Amino acid sequence: MNTLIEQNKTYTENGIVYPSKVMLDLSELKKVYPTPKGDYVVLEDLNLQILKEEFVTIIGHSGCGKTTMLSMIAGLNPISGGNISVLGKPVTGPGPDRGVIFQAPSLMPWMTAFQNVLLGVDQVFPHATKNQRHDIAKYYLQKVGLEKDFHKKASELSQGMQQRVGIARAFAIKPKVLLLDEPFGMLDSLTRGELQDILIEIWNKEKITAVMITHDVDEAIFLADRVVMMTSGPRAKIGDILAIDFDRPRTRKSVLDHEDYYTYRKHLIDFLEH
Ligand SMILES: Nc1ncnc2c1ncn2[C@@H]1O[C@H](COP(=O)(O)OP(=O)(O)OP(=O)(O)O)[C@@H](O)[C@H]1O
Numbered sequence: 001m002n003t004l005i006e007q008n009k010t011y012t013e014n015g016i017v018y019p020s021k022v023m024l025d026l027s028e029l030k031k032v033y034p035t036p037k038g039d040y041v042v043l044e045d046l047n048l049q050i051l052k053e054e055f056v057t058i059i060g061h062s063g064c065g066k067t068t069m070l071s072m073i074a075g076l077n078p079i080s081g082g083n084i085s086v087l088g089k090p091v092t093g094p095g096p097d098r099g100v101i102f103q104a105p106s107l108m109p110w111m112t113a114f115q116n117v118l119l120g121v122d123q124v125f126p127h128a129t130k131n132q133r134h135d136i137a138k139y140y141l142q143k144v145g146l147e148k149d150f151h152k153k154a155s156e157l158s159q160g161m162q163q164r165v166g167i168a169r170a171f172a173i174k175p176k177v178l179l180l181d182e183p184f185g186m187l188d189s190l191t192r193g194e195l196q197d198i199l200i201e202i203w204n205k206e207k208i209t210a211v212m213i214t215h216d217v218d219e220a221i222f223l224a225d226r227v228v229m230m231t232s233g234p235r236a237k238i239g240d241i242l243a244i245d246f247d248r249p250r251t252r253k254s255v256l257d258h259e260d261y262y263t264y265r266k267h268l269i270d271f272l273e274h
Contacts, residue, residue, distance in 0.1 A: 058214070117141055
């Protein structure tokens, strides 16, 4: 039996002591935005632990503070109170241990798909040889299905293709934690499904800890080990957590056919409607 999981400490299972399983620890997290009408407390007393190799999706009403939380984990938005740590190390700013995929991938439009991915690889692996760095960029572009489009400029790529580059770029820097802010929100449902499959295929292989915001309940269930529900703001916190106990690898059909699928779905929709 798993008896204890604590940040920076060990946990014991069947009497054996193991290193901590916690990758990401959010403790008593608080965020205040100053506004002309006074301070706006977006998040307060927010506590969440995410384990190594876990895929967590975050849902909550628009404006509750999901992006605020993710951007603080990314180190792009200062913390007003509490702590965030990655493997026990406090987050004080952005770093290569955390990769981010936004809704719009913000590529350099004049650069090719290959150059866009290489940009991050060059920064994170300055001591690798040029050939090694090129191989990393090519490997991930192939993984996202862009082998024929390496040398197209970002400005010549469709939105779906640009997001493929965004996914390749994020995985190519080999982060410990991947943070995804509604990465498929702007895509049609077919492309969305394709990119979900690509994302989960690479994640299955690399087992990076992933935290993804989505507004889509089906996407939240399909991808996640746990779905984290945030309460509505102000002073939003974690309202509920639902463990998704489906085997991996998953297919859309196996998930939809599973007897627990509609129970999970109802749980999430009930939370969002109350
Ligand atoms: N820089 C800022 N200054 C003041 N208020 C802000 C700032 N950024 C966000 N907010 C406010 O904080 C709240 C949370 O915003 P946030 O973007 O984190 O929510 P969200 O849950 O990601 O929303 P959505 O689902 O619509 O993307 C909102 O009320 C927003 O207006």
